[in-house]
Amino acid sequence: MRIAVLSGKGGTGKTLVSVNLAAAAGRSLYIDCDVEEPNGHLFFGPVNVSEEIISIKIPVVDDNLCSGCRKCVDFCRFNALAYVKDRLLVFEQICHSCGGCVLLCPEVALSEKEKVIGRIRQGESDNVIVRTGILNTGEASGIPIIKKLLGGKEEEPEGITFIDCPPGSACIVMESIKDADYCILVAEPTLFGAHNLRMVHELVTLFQKPFGVVLNKCLEGPDPSEQFCEEKGIRILTRIPFDQELGEWNSNAQIPVRVSSKYRVLFTSLLKTVVKEAQHEAALDS
């Protein structure tokens, strides 16, 4: 079972929720898809870490073979190629690796090389397998890393897989939730939080994913995110209080489930709720 945790707005507590659910679940797999700013591994401090380099294919030109016909330049929708001063230039940063230029070059002057864009690290922390994608700085797209992180569903160990998604609602988030069986939306009690909750709510609805909401940093007084849930009849899975102690653990990259019985109870009960909901949805689906 794959459970994705997302939020739209950044800093609402995606990592807090996914890390603690994985820690509460015992044997589980935690996958950090926030490859631009991965943080889950800072909490888990995994050991026995193995690393895999991730690269993409980038065209290279053989100047001796290039006739300057510019077919590739005209073809490239991403403007990643230019013919300047009798030479073909490749702008690696904006190349999408579609392979089109190589495919259609009549002189066979283009071939492909591997370009490293990041890496995947996998290690263990107690019973949790921690898999992290890390995009190199200066690179534009982490999608190839996410594809690799989530590929090979059959290799996943028994137990639950938790997917910690990047913020936002664009392509990189879509890639992360595509194969999820259930989505947890984490929201905070601000106007900003509610507005972005509305956006990810649209996204999970578009992808027809079963979902529920976790309200985080709950304070006394009105909560625009809670109001939104009530308005739409959305299931609230749990409320995590605004708590100074929790903030301290979080800032020191400690896992509350492992240090506090109060939060062990909270996240264990959230886990039960989520699993029940997800199984119920799966039963409805079949």
Added chain:
Amino acid sequence: MKQLLILSGKGGTGKTTIAGAFIKLSDARAYADCDVDAPNLHLIMSQTSSPDKADYFALPKAEIDPQLCIECDQCRVSCRFNAIRSGEVYKVDIFACEKAYKVDIFACEGCGVCEEVCPAGAVSFRPAVAGEMMLYSDAGSVFSTARLNMGSGTSGMLVTEVKKRMKAAMNDADLAIIDGSPGIGCPVIASLSGADMVLVVAEPSISGISDMERIIRTADTFQVEMAVCVNKFDISLVNTERIEEFCRNRQIPFVGRIPFDPEAVKAINSGKTIVEVDCASGRAAREVYDRTMLLLTSEPLKTG
């Protein structure tokens, strides 16, 4: 025009809160929200007029005409994005279809390879609206913002468009304040182009420090000047000091600390910036603003 871009790497550190405060304090005549997949700046910038709206077109996506398709499988084999599914392997869900070759529009990046390899001319590209841009012109200032349609992807190009619209509408403004998006990927890189200075809003946590270091390395790659401030500094004094030390070592100007402040949440929830109410975070933001502006205006103007 000097462009000040607010970034953070980590989400939720207070980019929009600080951007809103800076816009009020500077009475900026040009500002933009480049966090196109979670825009929030408009929620605290009251607008009296209705915006000038424009559709945003991303790269057209492929479409396969089932009447012309000869099921040769060429397109599916050639697509690097696994965006083409044949009827047999296709699971019937939101992309529900009968036995036919079909494009998964969420996976399609519009590269055009399938059209190139199709021997039957069955592939075409139709432009699709991928978002909406809004330009507010109010009392001598312009505010450019946008929202990406759900499932559209490509936010980098939209970021570039949002900035273009702002500049076109108010090219003679001395200062533009731009609220950026979290992360270090394509929307952030698109927002960095043309920026004179980046203010990094850091959060004093282990995660926040790791993310700050990554956004600083990214801005460095594109050779943009930087300054750093810490928001919610009292969450961890130890980590705040670590950030200040990091800045000293890297010779990046540190422009101040802003405390955690429940009044800030109240201001935001009533649609106000933190400098419009009397609160501790608002006062600290003023100091950060003064120091940032000093750096921005003392820095020589970039040519070109």
